[in-house]
Amino acid sequence: xxxxLKILLLDxxxxxxxxxxxxxxxxxxxxxxxxxxxxxxxxxxRFKPDIILTDIQMPDISGSELVRILKQDYETERIPVVxxxxxxASELAVLAEQVGADGYVSKSExxxxxxxMVDDLVSSIVW
Numbered sequence: 001x002x003x004x005l006k007i008l009l010l011d012x013x014x015x016x017x018x019x020x021x022x023x024x025x026x027x028x029x030x031x032x033x034x035x036x037x038x039x040x041x042x043x044x045x046r047f048k049p050d051i052i053l054t055d056i057q058m059p060d061i062s063g064s065e066l067v068r069i070l071k072q073d074y075e076t077e078r079i080p081v082v083x084x085x086x087x088x089a090s091e092l093a094v095l096a097e098q099v100g101a102d103g104y105v106s107k108s109e110x111x112x113x114x115x116x117m118v119d120d121l122v123s124s125i126v127w
Contacts, residue, residue, distance in 0.1 A: 004028055004030045005029050005050045006029070006031075006047055006051070007024055007029050007030070007032075007051045007052070007118065008033075008052045009021055009031055009033050009034070009053045010040050010053065010054040011033075011058075011084065012058050012059055016107065017035065020053065020111060023112060024115060026115070027118070037060045037066075040066075049079065051081075051121070052082070053082045053083075054082070054084060055085055056092075063083055066081075067101045068100065080121060081102055082101060082118070083096050083099075083101045083104040084114065085104070086106070088106060088108060089104070092104035092106055102121060104117075105117045
């Protein structure tokens with residue numbers, strides 16, 4: 001059985017999805033990708049992620065609203081959710097705290113930070 005942690009990556013940018021998935025898979029994570037809310041719901045049910053990474057600016061639901069929904073649902077409240085956006089880190093830090101996200105990564109700092117952030121988050125979580 002595959003023991004690697006499963007990450008569901010939600011982003012409407014195909015480039016961000018592919019780059020993020022590549023970086024995370026290279027670090028040993030299993031990754032599923034979704035470009036919109038419908039794909040997210042389908043992948044969520046099938047994949048059962050350990051961690052969710054979501055962009056903030058999405059066409060059908062904002063990442064902020066998605067975090068609020070997930071954190072208010074008994075079935076999903078314990079799944080760590082990380083905001084993954086091109087907004088500056090200082091802005092993301094405030095937003096993550098406001099909506100109850102477990103972390104944030106600014107794409108403007110470089111996508112390679114994504115792997116480090118996820119590794120740090122995983123090591124700090126008591127499963």
